[in-house]
Amino acid sequence: MKVAKNRLAKIALEGTDAAVVIPLLTGPTVIAYSSDPVAAPKVANDFAKANEKFVILGGAMGKTALDAAAEIHSDIARGFIRCEVLRLEELVAAGSRAEAARRGQQRLEGKTYVVEDGDVLNIRFNV
DSSP, X not given: OBOOOHHHHHHXXXXXXXXXXXXXXXXXXXBOOOSSTTHHHHHHHHHHHHOTTOOOOOOOXXXXXXXXXXXXXXXXXXXXXXXXXXXXXXXXXXXXXHHHHHTTOOEEEOTTOBOOTTEEEEEEEOO
16 A cells, blocks of 8 residues: 555556546545455455445456456466456346346457446356
8 A cells, every 4th residue: 555645646547447446536545456456455345344434435457358357367367268248237127147138238258358337247268
């Protein structure tokens, strides 16, 4: 963890994959980061459980489907084939993934697909 002024953090984040968190940088802010993609969220989550006034507002990771697969497990990224993509609001409206697929709302994407906020991924892989 590092202490930085929000204004400087916003400048540093512009043009990066983590720029999506810029609107969250208001008031007292903590930015946790790590080369291990699981460590920072785990520490923040554990701290939030022990400190009820601590609130996690958001986060950022890599931007492609392959990055998302790697966040889950390196084996999934290594064996990545394709991913089924569905928007969360469409999934909720359909009631199930099968119904959304029947309606034609689910699509297949490759490892370079840029994941958007609200995407639900089912990653196909073979190791």
